Amino acid sequence: MIILLICAAIIVFIAFFLLYYPPFGKQVPRAQRIQFQQLSNFKHRRFLNQTPTSMSMGAADFMSILKDYLYGNPNRNPASPLPMKPVDPASIPQKEGIRVTWFGHSALMLEMEGSTVLLDPMFGKSPSPLPVLGNQRYSKDIPINLEELPVIDAVIFSHDHYDHLDYDSVRKLKGKVRHFYVPLGLGSHLQRWGIPKENITEHNWWDSSALDGLQLVCTPARHFSGRSLFDRDSTLWSSWVIIGRESRVYFSGDSGYGPHFREIGEKYGPFDVTFMECGQYDKRWAHIHMMPEETVQAHLDVRGRRLLPIHWAGFTLAFHDWNEPVERVIRAARQKQVDIVTPRIGEPVTLSSSVFDPDTSSVWWRGIDRRVNGSIRESE
Incomplete structure (x- = not known):
């Protein structure tokens, strides 16, 4: 009886924790779920990818993942904190053209034709509902004091995973943002916060x-969603197209490779610059995160002019070397003759009518970690 009572108490504690701990967000209201049932990409209480996407793993996959965790890869994390270039809040916004500042991982600040937009502004120290238990940000901090930010015209989120939608970041930004643009269902999280x-x-x-x-257009991605044990795919995931009078930008969010890239390119391309995910991949979940070579192909599919690779240099969420994504994407870009820009964290990239500032295409990460193997050095 005592054991049963202890088990019952643990179950009740977990249930209340999932229900009331703010970082988990909030379940989509029943009335909204009923409305979703009329949509072609929603079935059996879940959103669906355009391309059938299986995320099931067999016993062999789980055993191989467990083995990778136990034996580890010493190069999964950089040897020292990544450097940052401080962002001057007084310089925001830029009035003409496009300027973008990358904060590591997928967080970006886009200054476009007089408007300032934050894309997936995850500024927290760890992509976890319990930051003290999660892996930590490589740069230890971000290159701007959020309290000094000017008014932000818009925040755009791609989906509700912790490395993209962060409770503390939203709480710090909420008094500075005019409007939030999100895929279906994410509004519940934001309202709770x-x-x-x-x-x-x-x-x-x-x-x-x-x-x-x-013009802000929510476009397809090939991924999934969820912040707790019981809300898998209850909210939508997306990429985004941003169209100005003279410029066009594409933001991939998280996505496996698929035909939606070509469809987006045909509808809205060409793009002056694409922000494409290139990290946190693995053959065991290749349907939901692109390999770096697929990143370059996706850039070509959407008809991009220049590529800025994202979803790396923030956190360890896969088993590859921390700097492998950018090395592989550079190599693939060279083979496909794709213009690529690799700024430092916090370094503003200004897009002129012809080229990026050449300083933002450095290989700054090679000075951080001396454990780069010979095959990567050959790419220099």
Whole structure:
């Protein structure tokens, strides 16, 4: 009886923890789920990818993952904190053209034709509901004091995973952001965290919104969603197209490779610059995260001019070397004759009518970690 009572108490504690701990967000309301049932990409209480995407793993996969965890890879983390270039808040926003600042992983600040937009602004120290237990940010901090940020015109989220949608970051930004644009269902999380409903616009794939002369289009991705044990795929995931009077930008969010890239390119390309995920991949989950070579092909599919690789140099979420993604994507870009830019964290990249500032195409990470193997040195 005592054992049963202890087990029951543990179950009750876990249930209340999942229900009331704020970083988990909030379940999509029943009324909204009923509305989702009318959508072609929602079935059996879950959103679906355009391309059938299996994420099931067999016993052999789980055993191989366990083996990788136990034996580890000493190169999964950099040997020292990554350097940052401080961002001057007084320089925001840039009035003409495009300027982008990468904060590591997938967090970006886009200054485009007078508007300032944050893309997946995950500024926390760890992509975990319990940061003290999660792996830590490589750069230890971000290159800007959020309290000094000017008014941000928009925040765009691609999906609700912890390395993209962060509770503490939203709480710090909520008084500085005019409007939030998110895929379907993410509004529930934001409202629980204090964002007024009227300041949130939810989108299905191919829906669009207008923002001060910009057009924001929610476009497909090949991924999944969920923040707790019981909400897998209950909210939508997406990529985003941002169209200005003179410029076009594509943000991949998280995505496995698929035909949606070509479809997006045919509808909205060509793009002046693409922000494409290139890290946290593994053959065991290749359907939901691209290999770096696929990153370059996806860039070509959407008809991009220049590629800025993201989803690396932030956190360890896979088993590859921490700097392998950028090395592989550079190698693939050279083979396909793709212009690629690799700025330091916090380093602003200004897009002119012809080229990026050449200083933002350095190989800065090679000075951080001397454990680079011979095959990578050959790519220099």
